[in-house]
Amino acid sequence: MLAATVGAVAALVTGLLAWPGGGQHASAAPATFVHPGVVLDTAQLDLVRTKVQANAEPWKSAYNQMIGSSYASLTRAAKPRATVECGSYSNPNYGCTDEREDAIAAYTDALAWYITRNAAYAQESIKLMDAWSATITAHTNSNAPLQTGWAGSSWAKAAELVKYTYTGGWPNQSRFATMLRTVYLPEIINGSNSNGNWELTMMEAATGISVFLDDKTDYDKAMATFRTRAAAYVYISADGALPKTVPSQNLNTTAKIVSYWQGQSTFVDGLTQETCRDFVHTGYGISSISHIAETSRIQGDDLYGTDIGERLRQALGFQSKYELGTAPPSWLCGGSVTRGLGPVTETGFNALHTRRGVAMTNTQTLTEQNRPAGSNNLFVAWETLTNANNPN
Template sequence: MSRTSPHEHHEHHEHHEMTEVSRRGLLRTAGGLTAALAVGGSAAALAGTPAGAAPATFTHPGMLHNGGDINRAKVRVAAGDEPWLSGWNRLINNSHSQSTWTPNPQATIYRGSGYPENYGILYNDIAAAYQNALRWNVAGTGANGDCAVRILNAWSNTLTSIQGSADRFLAAGIYGWEFANAAELMRGYPGFDLARFQRMMLNVFYPMNNDFLLHHNGACITNYWANWDLCNMASVMAIGILCDDGAKYDQAVNYFKSGAGNGSIQHAVPFLYPNVGGYDLGQWQESGRDQGHTMMGMGQMGAICEMAWNQGQDLYSYDSRRFFKGAQYVAKYNIGLDVPFTTYTWGSGTTCAQNSQTVISSVSRGQVRPVWALLHFHYNRRLYLDDKYISQMYYNLVAPEGGGGDYGSTSGGYDQLGFGTLMYAK
């Protein structure tokens, strides 16, 4: 496997690696279809949720997709409506979505230099489980449901450990939240051993996610880039939802708001630029590094915000919509326009040796990743905000979104589950 893609992760350069609104009632009554108007209104008029408070009862399905999302895709695809049909065609034409996919479960997954890396097996099987789960949910094809469950059961019966260099924490984070999302879509399916899958998530993934967020592999707190925190936060949140574990859900939300590392919102978007040509922008923490990892950050933080949204919590708008400003900044630069940049300085290693980036990085500029539909359809169609740059990024470069297998064979193409056109278009 190539180790030269700017979107691949190498340990040696991985240094650093609005009011809460209760919307569960809205989602239930509106099926996620017409809640936008109410949510776009006065947040103060809606019931508040205590900071970091998990819902008394978790909504299922309630991670990247709620029941309304699934129903909308089902109805629209059946009717042959665009853009859902184009999104559906991307799904059914992906080799991972075929019901003949054969899982290849491993007892130990390795990621990182100096180890017999096999993590590509895992991310391919996760993509297949998720894509087959989508096909089952949207079209009701039993063969796809059976395939998704076959993959999930095979891994929960086999995987006991994730090992490697520091990159093992990336594997535990990225593949943790993605795997949990596939399982969430198959809740209640005949033959799916949910309890055993939950045990795998609690025993194999969560301890590593928790260890990284607490100790950062023994490094200076600023050593690891934002994505390292974000993927582990997303995994903790997804495991909390999958297992109806309010403490874990709260752990992820609280880290988003005030965590010590670079994944918390004020560290991930360290500099704000009000009214640049009429739009508020926010510099992303990895912008001086490269644009591949920057766009990965859009996908990881987007997943956290959407999972929280589907449990009744609005992290998308937290801290005066700080993430929206960051996403607009990233999109503006990647459609080819100039953005301001403030010198970014951080401490690395175990001694916090000082490093600085003085200019934004053009590496991987304009790279296509399926992370933008989620953001466009939230900020523009649910909240009716002018998301000029996100919108241009989505419609001009990305739409319709595919998923794992459509964006190259290396890990960067599997750092997000994709298919946002199918599942989020409104």
């Protein structure tokens, strides 16, 4: 186990990483929000539409996968609840799956509308959003913050696309905005001290909702929490002997940090706080980092040239290597990892490799091997379609 004094640990949690050449980097809301601007913008969407119309790959296969899924059904029956109750691992599951999948369906329909210009898809998305905004009042039980983050991420993407690209009318748009403001934001905006993927997912939803609501105050708050949590989720060697931590968690000894990192005591570039838990949850965290970085870039603050971009690059490469089948050494998770990263690499890979020209051999192999990337049925959906080879 690595040795460190309490004082040394405290020094690691006193602030965000001062990235070489950039100093302390503070993200802030733009003077005017870009719309659509949650994870995707107009230039990205227009490229996707053009590629699908040209029957170009991998977009065409990815589009066929999406449009052939149950999420794109034009006869989906929404299943809203006044109170969505989700315990640990969604047990009990009173509306948890229904809410998440209706939100993904609303986003799927919004994408289908943009690509096809078939108004029936926009109207279907509106139908789902209206059903929930007329009904839901609360999330309860232990998984409430995470559930709110998962569903809120998809709702924000769907609403942003429909509001700013569909001109056929959405009479209950203000009611949906009120739902996001009063039911979703209060559950997620103050973060949590749970495993890192929780807070990252919550901040993904909070930033997306804040963009939709043109809420600069909550956007800034969510981004500040995100930067602290992302720095504490992915280790890079510039952090020093130990990973960074979230100050409110009081991880002020080496033993506490090692325990929080699933018993892992050797820290290398790209290791995440949940790598030794399993790659599924690690994938959730990586995905949310990618999504928030995309939203921030669209809103005028490109984080890919900061420590966030380096953490994302290292996390993708490290997990991809072992997801592809490399046997873990004995010092890593006791020599055994639980694979299952999920469809989460396209967005980060595109941002770093396609746009910035960074070589990412393992991430590229895994990403191309898994195309077309579908949905994890929680909050990730259709990212080969939206992000593959997209320089915009």
